[in-house]
Amino acid sequence: MIGKCKTAALFFSLLMGSSALFSQAHNVSEGYQKPDDPLVVQNLEQWQDLKFGLFMHWGTYSQWGIVESWSLCPEDESWTQRKPEHGATYNEYVANYEHLQATFNPVQFNPKKWADAAKKAGMKYVVFTTKHHDGFAMFDTEESDYKITSPKTLFSKNPKADVTKEIFNTFRADGFKIGAYFSKPDWHSDDYWWPYFPPKDRNVNYDPKKYPERWENFKKFTFNQLNEITSKYGKIDILWLDGGWVRPFNTIDPKVEWQRTIKVEQDIDMDKIGTMARRNQPGIIIVDRTVPGKWENYVTPEQAVPEHALSIPWESCITMGDSFSYVPNDRYKSSQKIIETLIKIISRGGNYLMNIAPGPNGDYDPVVYERLKEIAGWMDVNQSAVFATRSIAPYHDGQVYYTRSKDGKTVNVFHIDESSDYKAPSTISFTLPELYKPKKLKILGTSSKIRWRQSGNQVEVTVPKDAKFTYSTVIQMTES
Template sequence: MFNSFLKRTSAKGFLVASLLCSGLAVPAVAQEQGVHHQSSEYEAPSDPLVQQKLEKWRDQKFGIIIHWGLYAVPGIIESWQLCSEDWIERDSTIAYEDYKKWYWGLSKDFNPVNFNPEQWASVAKKAGMRYLVFTTKHHDGFNMFDTQETDFKITNGPFGSNPRADVAKHVFNAFRNEGLMIGAYFSKPDWHSEYFWWPKYATPNRNVNYDIRKHPWRWNQYKQFTYNQIGELMNNYGAMDILWLDGGWVRPLETVNDEVRSWGAPIPEFSQEVDMPAIASMARKAQPGLLIVDRTVHGPYENYQTPERRVPETKLENPWESCLTLANNWGYVPNDNYKTPTAVIHTLVEVVAKGGNLLLGVGPKPDGTLPEEATVRLAEIGKWLDKNGEAIYNTRTTKQYQDGSTFFTQGKKGTRYAITCLPEDKPVPAVLEWTGNAPKKGSKIKLVQDGKTVKWVKEGDKVKVYLPRSLSKSPGAYPALAFSFTAAQ
């Protein structure tokens, strides 16, 4: 029974739930179920060390988020098939309790014998990525670090005897050695914990499955469990820059608004808060200046906002990052469809021009290696950033951030940049034009990729840039062209 089920889920990504993550056409309501929207409010941090770290993070612009866990073994969407909500599709011939036993039983099969975090870090570095967010635990409760709070962890399975069994430790070290900022993803809900999903009751949805008001002892146990696990990550795994907390439905009741209720799953009329003040105090004692990203829970513990699977329509002044995938899914799914390097570069340019960072999702295979499709694409993105990163890194927004396919950024010393995104199916034109952001009269425009000066003229509000013939190569040879100049204003 499960063999036929696995063939279907691996090949198709389990119908609707996979379509949610693929961007393909599915009902609008279903598309929204597993996605965290950007919160509508923002409260800037007051701690000077956090402010300093936040500005450093804003300079990085491009990061990688790695989802890796039990879900990689059958190659299905991360965690969500455990959730009994009507947008989730599972094989109807399999009882829910049997499915949970099978899914959690994958811990006996997860043996990533080719685990190579140095390769991951090298690929990310060469891609131009400047920070990491690694999934230490997703909603399914399987821990990718050697927690002492539960036996449900990578170090308690067939990989446990491997010298690198504590995979989070080695991932963090590998990326740290490449000079990237380090972030730990941690799911506030834990569907494997009996203190969150009590086996006494059914699990109707993503929320805690009992009334916390009637069973305060059990919830206090869960709060302590969460506190202790985050404490392990903050004290035992080296220097941390970001604590990236997912599962925004686990939140204080007073922060639940119509926006949160629109996510689709019912929100209980009691707090599912895990005592963020205590967690933040403990975490920052161990990691001064730590950025905390309590996703969608506006307030002092959401140091930057995280719109998921989309780029905001307009420029935002608050710190933010778009969380997007390189393929269709966050984790590894066989035969997934990958975005082209040009598409990712165009998105990065747009995100940065609008004031954000791009956090790109990549899922390693169950054996511990990165899919070749991912490494090839990331290398191409890195080649472009090697030559054009000056217009991306360490920049901030301009008053006019876009004109058609041309986006604008500004360096900290005042240099203005124009980045024109070019179509993949057409050669580079002889002339590029944009309106606004005109260079200072008599100044030069330089092509960032080689530092050479290009001819330009201003006609009314329009700037015309004449490109050298050497750029007339095959379609797609240049995903985008960046120019630097001194702006008139």
Template sequence: MSDNENKEVVENGVHNYSTEESYVWPEDEKVKEKLEWFRDQKFALMMHWGPYSQIGVVESWALSDEDGDWSRTEIDWADGEEFKKQYFDLNKTFNPIRFVPKDWAKAAKEAGFKYFIFTTKHHDGFCMWDTAYTDYKITGKDCPFNTNKRADILKHLFNEMRNEGIGITAYFSKADWHCPDYWCTGYEKGDKTWRGPSYDIEKHPEKWESFEKYTHNQVKELADNYGPIDAFWFDAGWVCEKEGEDIHLGNLMDEIRKSHPGVLSVDRTVGGKYENYVTPEQCVPDEPLNIPWESCITMGTSFSFKYEDKYKSDREIITLLTNIVAKGGNLALNVGPQPDGRIPEGALKAMKNIGKWLSKYGEAIYGTRVCAPYKKEDVCFTQKAKEKKVYAIKQYPDENMEVKRDIFIPYEGKVAKVKDLYSGNEVRFENVPGGLNVHVNEVEEAAIAQVFELSL
């Protein structure tokens, strides 16, 4: 980003991301330790799921009149007020009876995901856990799923993911468009909705204080009853002090960390000491970032479930992952579950193939850090400095590209030996101007990438 000013921007529902200049390295030793854990993980499964999956529309955003021009496309709702009523009533038909959390966790493990990001509550305010602070929830009496043995979806999902050794990140929207202390009628801003509150906070501080208390109660409830949680991923960056919507998130996180030391806070797009890593959305930075970061990118075309969506291939995703890791980041790959509670078959197929690739070449991904020249001539670099190892990942983004037996690796450091991770064998190489020429005896047909371990 060229603009050094850390300004919250949302365009067509896609957020910008904070600059390096706005980043504040944590001083808390437990938080620093957890942050190094995060930087080791590299690959997350992200899921946006809620009642909106039933109609295959973008999550929450169509409720905002201000965002209706882009979020209500492909939907013939002439009456915005009627649409909003119907949307908020989707909880009354949401019944994902084919939801088997153990299957989700096994699929995530098989795919090589190391942590899990789940929408506990999006901007629409519907809670995917058994919260004590609203009836607009998956276990509410109006939701037919409330009688299911797995009704507390969040509890079952988090437990099953932990059982597979997968870390937990709780997505939580700081805005709540269902809460009457955030959106309400009869106030200065009228019935036309936008992403912010429907009243003037300065004129009604008691209403905002009530909303702040509600928000704090819910986040503490998640920390105390649904943990251990590794990170809170706070969305709706406009809810912050500089925008006049201060919920005192720092006070909340300081309190939570007294009983849950080290939990990360991701106050995305806000900057400062409670945005422990930054979150580029649907994009990859042009250059390496020298701070902790994670790109959240959809496997399909939408964060929420979309009927007949088109999913990225395993080749596209692995190319994306290696580009991101070479720049020092993590990839949070989003899959929107179906309304019946299953992961779409197209997504599962790609996940299985990604897992096969990572089971063989994952040592070049997990636990690595940036290594100059990062990416050059379709070769990505990572390193494990303590082990004196550099990994060179020769990408083949097009399946029609010829997989080579003689590969030029543009790495100019001193190299003692080179191992081909496909065969597991040491291979011949010679130093040439600008790098190494490596020679392999066997190649993987239609390889997505050739991966070499350089011992220094």
């Protein structure tokens, strides 16, 4: 992910609710260009209906139970320290890290099991890491043998070795929109981190203007891999490009700390890439993260929820555990916390892309399935207030959050309590959206007749004593 290392403190601040920092980090306040391709506009509208998606970071690094890729990056040693048993020197560490390819053998890989659990939990799209910054391809690229289907990889003998193909086909058959995560930087490529120079940070380790032929080779390599992904893996709805430091130098925002570390031109020719991707996949959403302009079709705060509703398409990518990658005994968020986060995000007009990391055996931690089952129970009751909704003022008031149907006739009011395990109060009071005049009101999950009264723009609802609600109480109002 782009926001790791020095930006950790920034994202903590975002979670605490600093909209100013959010704007600086993700260029929300300026630079967004609404797509003019009608197929892209239609796809974005459909994507905004989905609300809840599955993100998966998975690679050879899962065998060590470490953060994905970043231990290879010298600038990030302070927070992703290399363990001595993995190599006494940097070069030894890199060699051992890359040798993980030989032992990667996730024999329990079963994408149908993931898709079934995710679908029941209400997830409706998936974004999978086809290649992270370390350069290991989880798809069958012809551009490199540093890939899961190479004979060098133990799992290559498995009939499901092309895990990207298996995941995309399985989830697509279950009705999911398909997203391909791809890292623009590639720290394994000699044309990005040229062995002639030592790597100093996340950026290219030579000056592309001084060595234009080498940079041109890297551009061709990247273009060819993205052409493979968008032409050989069936219908793809989202191309999710990470590594925003690979960008035209004139797009750097000096107000953003991590962007100030970019010292050289790294223009990878997104116009050429985007045109090719749209030719292969008409209407595909392209997310060139943090690079404002025609190829950032929605913005992507990481481990963060903006304080206020945004008027542009956006998605928060947030981990179910503490880490994007598999870590043994990770601390998984409670189902109540996950539902509360979902409610906050959709009330502000966004989507929630929740990351779950498979382990080296090819499966999730058992705790993950417990969480997904609990979320599924809540979704069974309350999904009509979640999907195909949009934000509506006042968005959020105390413990109450709002969504509306796209035609505006239905308004949903979510009551949560972040201070303790949820228990519905005897009454719930809230302010009506401006000019909204409810005629009918119900509480999802109970067939009891609901007592409520309106005074001006204030509504008070009496919660039935015998009703039991998990994680939240959801009130649904209609104008007819």
